[in-house]
Amino acid sequence: MSARPPHQPHLGDLIGAERDIVARLAEVDLDVDYDALAVVSNIFRVAAMARRRIEQVALAPERLSWTAFTTLWVLWIWGEMESRHLAAEANVTKGTLTGVLDTLEGRGLITRRRRTSDRRLVMVALTDEGAEVIARVFPNVNATEVEVAGHLSSRQRRAMAGGLRAMVRGLAES
């Protein structure tokens, strides 16, 4: 039982929140996997906090949306790429990608060209200015990532990275 009065939820008191959840779910007599709940719900918490911070600190000053940044990043790392692969990498539908590419093309950051061998395909590449933008933005993104992961010991960081990779691999298969 929590000593905290009702109508005043935890608001950042994570351990207290988790205790409340256990107590409440015991009341309603449901069979719950609390370890899985803790892992997944805290991944959502960290992801939301980190994304918000990156958007405010690194992306908003450059007027880049999250997806626009991801798109530039993928093109920066892997170079010119078919549109369908770019959509898969950036984790957006092809419809969404069309809109994002329209915006980035209008701002002169990417180019599109039809493939001659298969004229259904569109190749997307960074322009010089697009490369300049992502090279300027990424260090600020990484600095925010350092801030986020900096609350871990280096041992914790390694364990986290390993566990996350295992989850990504497992989810990609199933």
Place this chain on the structure above:
Amino acid sequence: MSARPPHQPHLGDLIGAERDIVARLAEVDLDVDYDALAVVSNIFRVAAMARRRIEQVALAPERLSWTAFTTLWVLWIWGEMESRHLAAEANVTKGTLTGVLDTLEGRGLITRRRRTSDRRLVMVALTDEGAEVIARVFPNVNATEVEVAGHLSSRQRRAMAGGLRAMVRGLAES
């Protein structure tokens, strides 16, 4: 150097992707914290995959959006609550919450009532039907969480949960 030909990115080959990133960032001669990059970017990956799966498996059949589910969940755990606290818990702005509550109220899942002591405040609570819905939906959400976290050993799960809590606490303070 990767043996993978250009124009065929990794698409699920996580280790290969991370190797490509290291190689490419060395080329452009930027000082990068790869540990922080790996932790944060893989948190985003797992969060996106898990959220998509939960939405498809558990929420879509009940016609609940992610935020609507979160709202019902918070009310289920902590009971009747001031609207401003509910917004903070559900991680949405008060404007967004107004819209979500309109929808849920229209479907008879929650109620709103003005506080008489301070008539600026609105108290939000589950209806009986709202409690039935969340009690029916949550086990399916938790089952998906088990699927997501099930790719970890129990030792990894504990390490993950601990690390994530440390990050949440650290981010909440700074």
Place this chain on the structure above:
DNA sequence: TATTGTTATACTCTATAACTATA
């Protein structure tokens, strides 16, 4: 017939800010 990219529709969520009613 199947695939790629584009277009269209409808919905959800976001940030921001103005507005009201209350305190």
Place this chain on the structure above:
DNA sequence: TATAGTTATAGAGTATAACAATA
């Protein structure tokens, strides 16, 4: 003056489906 909730606006993302061009 400050606060809580509502309303309004514009933008970004989603799913779904229809469509034209191409294979």
